[in-house]
Amino acid sequence: MKEEQRSLLLSTTSRFPPPPGVKLSYGTAGFRADAGVLKSTVYRVGILAALRALKSESVIGLMITASHNKVSDNGVKVSDPNGGMLSQDWEPFADALANAPTPEDLLRLVDELTANKGIALDGTTSLEILVARDTRPSGESLLEAAKLGIESVIGAVASDMGILTTPQLHWMVRARNNGEKASENDYLEQLSSSFKCLMDLIPSGNENNQVGDKLIVDGANGVGGEKLIVLKEMLKLKGLTIEVRNTGKEGGVLNEGVGADYVQKEKVVPNGFGSQDFGIRCASLDGDADRLVYFIVPSKSGNNIELVDGDKISSLFAVFIKEQLSILKKEGGAKLSEDYPCRIGVIQTAYANGASTDFLKQLGLEVVFTPTGVKYLHEKAAQYDIGIYFEANGHGTILFSEFFLLWLKTTNNELCSVAKGSEQQKAASRLLAVSRLINQAVGDALSGMLLVEATLQHMGWSINQWNELYRDLPSRQLKVKVANRTAVVTTNAETKVVKPPGIQEAINVETAKYPKGRCFIRPSGTEDVIRVYAEASTQDEADRLANSVANLVDRYLGVRSS
Ligand SMILES: CC(=O)N[C@H]1[C@@H](OP(=O)(O)O)O[C@H](CO)[C@@H](O)[C@@H]1O
Numbered sequence: 001m002k003e004e005q006r007s008l009l010l011s012t013t014s015r016f017p018p019p020p021g022v023k024l025s026y027g028t029a030g031f032r033a034d035a036g037v038l039k040s041t042v043y044r045v046g047i048l049a050a051l052r053a054l055k056s057e058s059v060i061g062l063m064i065t066a067s068h069n070k071v072s073d074n075g076v077k078v079s080d081p082n083g084g085m086l087s088q089d090w091e092p093f094a095d096a097l098a099n100a101p102t103p104e105d106l107l108r109l110v111d112e113l114t115a116n117k118g119i120a121l122d123g124t125t126s127l128e129i130l131v132a133r134d135t136r137p138s139g140e141s142l143l144e145a146a147k148l149g150i151e152s153v154i155g156a157v158a159s160d161m162g163i164l165t166t167p168q169l170h171w172m173v174r175a176r177n178n179g180e181k182a183s184e185n186d187y188l189e190q191l192s193s194s195f196k197c198l199m200d201l202i203p204s205g206n207e208n209n210q211v212g213d214k215l216i217v218d219g220a221n222g223v224g225g226e227k228l229i230v231l232k233e234m235l236k237l238k239g240l241t242i243e244v245r246n247t248g249k250e251g252g253v254l255n256e257g258v259g260a261d262y263v264q265k266e267k268v269v270p271n272g273f274g275s276q277d278f279g280i281r282c283a284s285l286d287g288d289a290d291r292l293v294y295f296i297v298p299s300k301s302g303n304n305i306e307l308v309d310g311d312k313i314s315s316l317f318a319v320f321i322k323e324q325l326s327i328l329k330k331e332g333g334a335k336l337s338e339d340y341p342c343r344i345g346v347i348q349t350a351y352a353n354g355a356s357t358d359f360l361k362q363l364g365l366e367v368v369f370t371p372t373g374v375k376y377l378h379e380k381a382a383q384y385d386i387g388i389y390f391e392a393n394g395h396g397t398i399l400f401s402e403f404f405l406l407w408l409k410t411t412n413n414e415l416c417s418v419a420k421g422s423e424q425q426k427a428a429s430r431l432l433a434v435s436r437l438i439n440q441a442v443g444d445a446l447s448g449m450l451l452v453e454a455t456l457q458h459m460g461w462s463i464n465q466w467n468e469l470y471r472d473l474p475s476r477q478l479k480v481k482v483a484n485r486t487a488v489v490t491t492n493a494e495t496k497v498v499k500p501p502g503i504q505e506a507i508n509v510e511t512a513k514y515p516k517g518r519c520f521i522r523p524s525g526t527e528d529v530i531r532v533y534a535e536a537s538t539q540d541e542a543d544r545l546a547n548s549v550a551n552l553v554d555r556y557l558g559v560r561s562s
């Protein structure tokens with residue numbers, strides 16, 4: 001490392017001492033903690049992002065958000081050149097960098113990494129890192145720390161993109177590296193034009209359309225609500241009214257009694273909604289708008305909603321895509337000069353409701369499981385021609401392989417010349433529009449919502465009809481505070497505990513008491529808790545199973561004393 005670079009890093013790093021006694025790790029979604037302890041971490045992730053840009057010779061993203069966490073938390077994560085999560089082999093370096101006690105330790109780590117990865121810190125290239133944040137009040141000063149981190153690496157330039165949803169930033173990084181138009185307006189344009197294309201292709205004569213022309217969206221008092229209001233204006237929707245509540249402008253607090261995580265985990269009505277909304281399709285975004293769930297409010301006063309979660313979204317998309325593929329290949333249609341055996345995969349985690357897995361398998365689809373965290377699901381989905389992945393909490397998307405998209409475009413052109421306007425050609429156009437609408441970088445609540453809306457219109461289904469695709473098995477999720485959550489080590493896509501010894505056997509004994517019982521525990525990567533998930537044939541049994549396993553967690557891992 002040249003002297004100029006060394007002294008720049010030393011002087012800036014000494015302005016951001018790590019808070020004593022805090023050890024952070026790059027978890028399921030980057031670093032997250034109370035915003036008050038994060039400045040040094042965010043500054044150091046700035047350095048990391050700069051080095052990643054220099055290594056990949058590409059544009060990189062840095063997002064400041066703590067998504068569904070409480071407003072006083074914040075976090076930081078890096079978007080890789082393809083718009084996906086940071087390559088997993090860089091995570092140990094992220095941990096080491098964030099926890100390096102002194103500026104000299106940090107310099108040593110940077111030296112090691114640059115030597116190891118062959119990164120030349122000679123300032124001969126200039127690379128851009130796009131930086132954005134969600135609406136948290138702590139975001140502004142953390143963003144400044146990130147910029148200083150980036151610009152303490154010679155050759156790295158920070159571009160402040162302001163307040164964005166997480167998926168918008170990932171989309172921009174991907175678009176920039178693909179040489180495509182990449183502004184926020186380009187993002188909104190692409191979503192609205194592909195949505196309109198899908199709406200124009202809705203089969204005519206669907207007289208029994210039950211969809212209902214109103215959608216009410218809970219914006220979690222975060223960034224998603226305000227972006228949706230802009231998008232709505234661009235869409236100039238006919239026959240669909242979108243009302244946005246909890247935009248953050250009405251005085252509500254981010255994620256407090258609102259938002260996709262609250263709605264999905266607690267299964268209750270979010271603030272601002274009530275029995276007056278019965279019969280209307282409702283949806284909820286999370287704090288950074290990368291998760292989406294739908295729900296139905298109860299007809300009478302009472303709090304329990306009917307949740308239409310990520311598994312149902314995944315199932316709806318799977319049904320629609322399967323239908324388009326079978327139209328495209330149907331007997332008696334135009335003969336395609338080349339056929340292509342499209343491989344579809346649906347990716348889930350252990351949190352997927354067992355009934356959804358059965359439904360997808362009955363559709364004849366390949367269903368595979370990964371550990372929790374979209375980085376794992378995304379990686380697996382990318383191995384298919386069409387990879388549909390959703391976590392039960394509503395975080396997911398549909399990935400199309402480049403090869404399949406090329407085939408689809410060629411097929412569509414061919415059909416346009418021999419059978420323009422045929423059912424086959426429309427199916428090809430629909431699939432192409434889906435690939436443009438649904439975010440190819442990461443799960444995106446806004447693009448996902450537009451695809452749900454277009455699909456329901458296509459099918460003519462009300463939210464109830466969609467919800468009845470299958471009946472969820474009753475489930476319950478609990479969080480347990482423990483002295484040290486890293487004491488729990490799991491295997492088998494997180495469905496079995498290997499440490500501490502004995503607890504898995506005890507969980508098995510509890511689970512065996514309930515028909516259709518299924519239960520697992522794992523340490524959260526975003527909150528300081530152990531999560532308990534239980535499924536059983538009645539709600540009461542699911543609750544009892546979850547509670548008894550939560551007690552086991554207490555017993556084996558000891559409750560936090562503070
Ligand atoms: C049960 C659950 O919903 N877990 C979420 C949550 O991770 P945890 O590691 O469980 O805290 O946040 C992640 C990031 O948003 C998301 O990928 C994941 O699915």
Ligand SMILES: [Mg+2]
Pocket residue numbers: 067068286287288289290291
């Ligand atoms: Mg989120």
